[in-house]
Amino acid sequence: MSSQRSTTTLWRPTGPVELELVRELGWRAWPPRLPEQPIFYPVLNEDYAVKIARDWNVVHDGSGFVTRFEVDSEFLRRYPVQQAGGRTILELWVPAEELDEFNAHIVGEIQVVHEFR
Template sequence: MKEIVTLYRPVNAKELELIKQSEWKAFPPRLPDQPIFYPVSNFEYAKQITVEWNIPAYGNGYVTEFDVDKNFLSQYRQENVGADLHNEYWIPAEELPAFNAHIVGQIRVVYEQHA
């Protein structure tokens, strides 16, 4: 049995619709000005991004939760970008298809908020 790591990703409604179109199995490609896909390691940090960035910018925000094959994820370092809870993985945009292929099960919405 594969060992998994549970990660979180804050998204807006447009991104969520693309995830839904993938049958809840993949995150959409990054935009040209987004060289990194950065899932975060805990719900609290994902919620903070949703409340502080996505709600003001888009009027909506969702936190997704998903499981990734731990062995695959081990090739990426966990980066701390602030306080103790601000841990994320930096996945180069061109590696996102391989990352998506190692999601175990489906992407789940665990929080949502609207302005």
């Protein structure tokens, strides 16, 4: 008898360059952060991810995407929820040096759920 891990759904707004790197990683991991990106911040709700992808990524990158993925809930307990604005502006702040370990706890594939141009 196998036990299924409890997972938490996270979203990540992203531009076309990062999305291509995710594709190259087989839709199973996020690429390493750039030097000017000390944290990886997935968000806790779809509406917030849509707002960033639509209002920021499209303006800066020409297109924006919202991804959805599952992460082992027990592992996520190490990252307190950060309120980055209003009540629904919620993120997890994963230090760049912990991203490989974070990626190892992704369950299934990263999926694109919205695209904006």
